[in-house]
Amino acid sequence: MVIKVHGSPISTATFRVVAAVHEKELEYEFVPVDMKSGAHKHPDFLALNPFGQVPALEDGDIKLFESRAITKYLAYTYENKGTPLIYKEGKQMAELAVWMEVEAHQFDPVASKLAWELVYKKMFGMEADAAAVQEHETKLAKVLDVYEAQLSKCKYLAGDSFTLADLHHLPVMHYLMGTQAKKLFDERPHVSAWSKDILARPAWEKSIALQKQA
Ligand SMILES: N[C@@H](CCC(=O)N[C@@H](CS)C(=O)NCC(=O)O)C(=O)O
Numbered sequence: 001m002v003i004k005v006h007g008s009p010i011s012t013a014t015f016r017v018v019a020a021v022h023e024k025e026l027e028y029e030f031v032p033v034d035m036k037s038g039a040h041k042h043p044d045f046l047a048l049n050p051f052g053q054v055p056a057l058e059d060g061d062i063k064l065f066e067s068r069a070i071t072k073y074l075a076y077t078y079e080n081k082g083t084p085l086i087y088k089e090g091k092q093m094a095e096l097a098v099w100m101e102v103e104a105h106q107f108d109p110v111a112s113k114l115a116w117e118l119v120y121k122k123m124f125g126m127e128a129d130a131a132a133v134q135e136h137e138t139k140l141a142k143v144l145d146v147y148e149a150q151l152s153k154c155k156y157l158a159g160d161s162f163t164l165a166d167l168h169h170l171p172v173m174h175y176l177m178g179t180q181a182k183k184l185f186d187e188r189p190h191v192s193a194w195s196k197d198i199l200a201r202p203a204w205e206k207s208i209a210l211q212k213q214a
Helices: 012-023 067-077 090-123 130-151 170-176 182-186 189-199 202-213
Strands: 003-007 028-032 056-059 062-065
Touching (some): 003 012, 012 170, 056 067, 062 067, 090 130, 090 170, 130 182, 170 182, 170 189, 170 202, 182 189
Parallel strands (some): 003 028
């Protein structure tokens, strides 16, 4: 049975999963969830994610929600397909775990607030709040200073291979690259090279193509 990814084309969490499916070169069906009509709060969808948020994944009998849990499931279950995305050796795995936590708890909260101000508000015909933009740009700059130091030691966040720690950044970073916040990435040479490298991955380009056509 083909994997089903339930989600929305404008959802960054959905596209974290889509990026992983493409990196693993898996066949899948994208099942659009119409968030405008509240389909994510409908009992049918709540059976997949009781919190009423996209994405959700079905793989045979397996039903999962939480984008980062889904990407880990895909990486472990389909370890022999596509890009490995994880390490097995203890020390490397620990480093990967650290940088996945950094993305989820340091980068994403700040970057997602900026994406809300600079991308989503425009999409919904709302004005960005200049003070909130400045506050979150300052916070993101501090996070990216740490990334700059890390990326001066290795090509990717958790070592010399592209892993889930890098992949998890793609959807929000993609949105921010179309905004004034791009400068925060461009100003830091190692962060700039890293962001260009991972955004140019063929699996991510395929994900974006899906986003445009959905
Ligand atoms: N931690 C969750 C976050 C999911 C999430 O916030 N999804 C958003 C779209 S990106 C959503 O469904 N929002 C609608 C809502 O919260 O009602 C994950 O990574 O899957």
